[in-house]
Amino acid sequence: MNTDFHKLLFEVSEALVTDELAALKFLSLDHxxxxxxxxxxxxxxFFEVLQEKDMIEAGDLAFLRELLYRIGRIDLLAAHLGSSREQMERDLQVQGRAKVSAYRQLLYGIAEDLTPEDVKSVKFLLQKQLPKNKLQDNASMLQVFLEMERNRIIKEDDLTMLKDILKAFRADIKKKIDIYEEKKKEELRYPVPVSVHPGEQGAEGKTTNLPxxxxxxxxxxxxxxxxxxxxxxxxxxxxRKGTVKDGEAVKRVFQWLQFETVEHMDLEAKEIYEKVKEYSKRDHRNMDCFVCFIFSHGEKQKIKGIDDEFVNIKDLVSCFSGSNCPSLAGKPKVFFIQACQGSVGHPAVAVEADFSGHLETDATPPTSIPDLADILIGMSTVEDYLSFRRTESGSVYIQCLCDxxxxxxxxxxxxxxxxxxxxEEVGGKEFKVWDQMPGGKLEKQMPQIITTLRKQLIFEIPQGQPIKE
Structure with a gap:
């Protein structure tokens, strides 16, 4: 990493105080x-985490500039990043340039506008909704907002309770929320047409969202x-070094999401099929969903066992068709597959590829899968591409998915x-891999979604329970 870049981050970090760090963390919660x-x-x-998430890097400090601008540290912008308040205001008016959401900007602005007495009033009015230990005198307004978000009291499209609290003593701030909500409604009136959810096309080209x-x-x-x-x-x-990290990440997330989570290591091709078939034969009548992660090497429409034999993806998914698994009929079945589907590039030292070495032209999963209802398959990569895995921290796709x-x-x-x-995130990255050329080359990875889901699948978290490390 660039020495000047590290020096810049060090100097900026030395100039920040505790409250400013809290503000930066709050403004980064969308990422x-x-x-x-x-x-x-x-x-x-904090800066190390932003680097891990590719939010800042040498030559791209736009997000750092925006954060410093949002918390009013114009002096740091000018001294270390060669920018000014006026320049930032111009830049952030460009559509898509701002990375801090309007929702988070609003909450931060409210926290800044409230007086200490106002904050006390807010805490008093939240006594029935939040635990007392979250409303202590030393709790900042940003901390209170975080607890309100955890408990689903406020969210991006529902600020009703916050407005009800503020209207009694800060009508001016309630007005700011009203303006924010009007802008959100305006965006909904003229949405960008997408193919994910069905909509009716009106005579004038406006899209009507269907429930x-x-x-x-x-x-x-x-x-x-x-x-x-x-x-x-x-x-x-x-x-496959690093794959243990993927297993740990998935177990952490899905145990938190209240799934019965179990991991099976190092299976031969036949054992992979038998294990999937075993779960399809279980009684799922008192369950809502089935989720399966498969981490291995892969080739065309296939997953590789530790014995160098292959099992077809189609055969695995077909175990959960309505006829083969009637207790899950009409319920979502979700598969995530971390394996290569192509042969572009070669493994690197720090970044490996989940590719078996066979130089056959690979392809996406079989086209017959969409004939099965209520199934979603998340593939780590599309046809002809490798799927990258870091030996230290796990695969790019699975770690991004869990985050x-x-x-x-x-x-x-x-x-x-x-x-x-x-x-969007994985497709925007580049990975340096070695080939016959000195110094290696840059490769891309593009995940793929294949779905026959008929409804929205929303994983609700336990009420008031934050994720654990």
Missing amino acids: VPMRKLEAIQEPKA VETYKMKNIPHGYCVILNNYIFNNPKYN KMELLCPQGVDLLTILTTVN
């Missing part, structure tokens, strides 16, 4: 899961989350939308 931010106690660690039903998630546990994780292969050159679920499930975001954000 970094709360569990990561809660553990941060000093600015240097989309949601799958029921009422049982505890919601269902099985099965992880089939191949690490040690019979041929040691195919061992996005931790970030967006508490906001009530449906799985299809979460996977779209994963596609």
Whole structure:
């Protein structure tokens, strides 16, 4: 990493105080899961997390500029980043340039506008909604907002309770919320047409959003989350370093989401099929959903066992058709597959590829899968591309997926939308891999979503329960 870049981050971090760090963390919640931010106690660690999430890097400090602008540290902008208040105001007027959402800007602005007496009043009026230990005198307004978000008292599209609280003593701030809500309504009146959810096209080209039903998630546990994780292969050159981190991340997230989560390591091809078939034969009548993660090497429409034999993706998914698994008929079945579907590029030292070495032209999963209802398959990559895995921290796709679920499930975001954000983030990255050329080359990865879901799938988190490290 660039020495000047590290020096810049060090100098900025040294100039920040505790309250400013709290503000930066709050403003970054749209991009970094709360569990990561809660553990941060000093600015240097905060900047390290932003680098991990590719939010800042040498040559791209736009997000850092925006954060400093939002908290009013114009002096740091001028001294270290060569920018000014006026320049930032111009830049952030460009559509898509701002990375801090209007919702988070609004809450931060409210926290800044409230007097200490106002904050006391807010805490008093929230006594029935929040635990007393979250409303102590030393709790800042940003901390109170975080607790309100955790408990679903406020969210991006519902600020009713906050308005009701503020209207009694700060009508001016309530007015700001009204303006924010009017802008949101205006955006809904003229949405960008998308293919994810059906809509009617009006005569003037305006899209009318149709209501989309949601799958029921009422049982505890919601269902099985099965992880089939191949690490040690019979041929040691195919061992998949870092895959244990993927298993840990999935277990953490889906146990939090109230699934019965179990991991099976190092299976032969026949054992992969038998394990999937075993779960399809279980009684799922008191469950809402089934989730299966498969981590291994792959080729065309296939997953590789540790014995170098293959099992067809189609055969695995077909175990959960309505006829083969009637107790899950009409309920969502979700598969996430971390494996290559192509042969572009070669493994690197720090970044490996989940590719078996066979140089056949690979393809996407079979086209017959969409004939099965209520199934979603999240593939780590599309046809002809490798799927990258870091030996230290796990695969790019699975780690991004887990981070996005931790970030967006508490906001009530449906799985299809979460996977779209994963596609955007992973598809925007470049990975340096070695080939015959000195110094290696840059490769891309583009995940894929295949779905026959008929409703929205929303994983609700337990009431008032934040994710645990």
